[in-house]
Amino acid sequence: MKRVAAVDLGASSGRVMLGEVGDGVLNLTEIHRFWNGPVQLRDTLHWDILHLYHSMLEGLTQAGSVDSVGIDSWAVDYGLLDSAGHLLGNPIHYRDSRTDAVMEKVLETVSAEELYAITGLQQLPFNTIYQLAAEGLRKQAETLLMIPDLLGYWLTGEIGAERTNASTTQLYDVRAREWSSELARRIGLPMELLPPLREPGDVLGTLLPAVAEETGLAATTPVIAVGSHDTASSVVAVPAADERFAYISSGTWSLVGLELDAPVLSAEAREANFTNEGGVDGRIRFLRNVMGLWILQECQRIWGADDLPTLLRDAADAPPFAVLIDPDAPEFLAPGNMPRRIEEHCRASGQEPPQSQAATIRCVLESLALAYRRTLRQAQTIADRPVDVLHVIGGGSQNELLCQLTADACGLPVLAGPVEASALGNVLVQARALGEPLPDLGAMRALVRATHQLRRYEPQGKPADWDAAESRVFGTR
Structure with a gap:
């Protein structure tokens, strides 16, 4: 041990x-x-x-x-x-x-x-x-x-x-x-x-x-x-059983992508702004940085709202697709009054701003799910890698509403967990260096699957509704 x-x-x-x-x-x-x-x-x-x-x-x-x-x-x-x-x-x-x-x-x-x-x-x-x-x-x-x-x-x-x-x-x-x-x-x-x-x-x-x-x-x-x-360590702990998976390392940022054996350096990948970052054992993390829970965290800070579970329950009951934003818009990058920036973003895009904290959270989470959907579909096409399951790891895997919206938007089953994926990947690489029989990523991931409980979310709702919502935010692709 x-x-x-x-x-x-x-x-x-x-x-x-x-x-x-x-x-x-x-x-x-x-x-x-x-x-x-x-x-x-x-x-x-x-x-x-x-x-x-x-x-x-x-x-x-x-x-x-x-x-x-x-x-x-x-x-x-x-x-x-x-x-x-x-x-x-x-x-x-x-x-x-x-x-x-x-x-x-x-x-x-x-x-x-x-x-x-x-x-x-x-x-x-x-x-x-x-x-x-x-x-x-x-x-x-x-x-x-x-x-x-x-x-x-x-x-x-x-x-x-x-x-x-x-x-x-x-x-x-x-x-x-x-x-x-x-x-x-x-x-x-x-x-x-x-x-x-x-x-x-x-x-x-x-x-x-x-x-x-x-x-x-x-x-x-x-x-x-x-x-x-930390994302490289997180991906080590993705509890995938085979190669046909995608991941979202979900925290302050969301890193959405695939694990590949070689970089994809095509003009299509560059124009879609995908990154090829190094992974453990020489793998490539082919992904795009998407704004994550940062927007929600800043909203909570401005509101002085610590009771996130209650806010999420209220957001789950809010009307769907009422207001949508582009979470990667530059005005959401720096610290500041995020609720006010959301209001200004909505007015600039011809939308009535959300009228409550619950509606604001619903707006943020649906918009994130749409960004994940768009990114994941582009990644599969550009890398020619089909995906059967989406793993959500990190702190965002505890956000049940976001996980369900992500499954609905992407049309894929979502397996949520582990929460402390980056720490687990860190631990596993250390243990292997110390002589534990974990010869490859497959062995490490098998140990994660055997020792950590995951939660599964199946896609619900109508794909056409998400198609329309994506078109509203990002235009027709």
């Missing part, structure tokens, strides 16, 4: 989870949960990285003796180190406005077609390449580390870049599976800034003496690279 600590950092909260893995055993226990979110300092939105580091150490202290530690987090954001290994300022949040209009300037230097041919990455204004262009490299900067790599460096003193998160930067050659020296040269980025790449399952190193003393863990405890992009 292996006992490991999974540090799992989401865009709104972090947690340290204790995983136990053995023959027919996959247990997960939450040890320490802590806040994570944007911190506004003057005109810049930051992450509080020192709070995250301190909270991680608190969780590791509470976990007690473990065989290893692994870290996953959201993508694209980074810290810069100087030549002495000191952090040059708090990492900036991807929702910060500094990248506004930067993408267009970069595309004057390297075209969208060239970028996609090399990286296979979805064009998003907050991709690392655009953040770097917005920031301008500081003269003192010697090393760029993605968030999990930065925290791993502080635990071990070892520098490197895990591939799944590196693949989200738009500086990574998705076919060669290396940093792209061509792109770095074109945008004036020194290659020395990009650290050596690691595979999920590689050992970063063991705990620094000061870390071991503070946490009470043995100094020989290894820190293991996992699928450090």
Whole structure:
């Protein structure tokens, strides 16, 4: 039996989870949960990285003796180190406005077609390449580390870049599976800034003496690279029985897509804005980022509404398709008064805004289900991969109304769960690196199926109603 600590950092909260893995055993226990979110300092939105580091150490202290530690987090954001290994300022949040209009300037230097041919990455204004262009490299900067790599460096003193998160930067050659020296040269980025790449399952190193003393863990405890992009870890834990599946990693963001053996770099994929991100065991996560529960979370924050189950019950009784929005519209990206933005979006599209909290939630969830439907159908067509079942994993798998609407919209059975998919994927990769007999993703997923209860949602309603609703929001495709 292996006992490991999974540090799992989401865009709104972090947690340290204790995983136990053995023959027919996959247990997960939450040890320490802590806040994570944007911190506004003057005109810049930051992450509080020192709070995250301190909270991680608190969780590791509470976990007690473990065989290893692994870290996953959201993508694209980074810290810069100087030549002495000191952090040059708090990492900036991807929702910060500094990248506004930067993408267009970069595309004057390297075209969208060239970028996609090399990286296979979805064009998003907050991709690392655009953040770097917005920031301008500081003269003192010697090393760029993605968030999990930065925290791993502080635990071990070892520098490197895990591939799944590196693949989200738009500086990574998705076919060669290396940093792209061509792109770095074109945008004036020194290659020395990009650290050596690691595979999920590689050992970063063991705990620094000061870390071991503070946490009470043995100094020989290894820190293991996992699928450090949290979606890469989540997809490891998709409890699929064969290859004919799609997934939605549902949380603050919704990552909607397929798992493939090779990237799809066609013009059709680029024009549809699909991304080819690295996965564990060399797989490709062919997906599109869709706005997730962020809109709902911001509505709750503005309303001061903590009783989500009651809100969802009321939303389930609200009239269907009364009001619809495009959840990926740029006005929904930044923090702010989301109910007011929904009202303004509706008026601009010629609709009467929702008149209650329940109607607003119904609008948000139906609109998300429509975005999932559109994305999933495009993915199947572009990748020529038919799908029999849709797995919804992550925190959104607990939202029964959203899961049912997703099944209805996509016309597919939805299997919901596990909730803590990213932590489970983190734990499974660590356990394999420690010698547990989990030779491939199939074995890992079989263990998830055997140990975690899933909920099934069958499609209901009329497909023609969803066809009409999709046409209202996205036009005829």
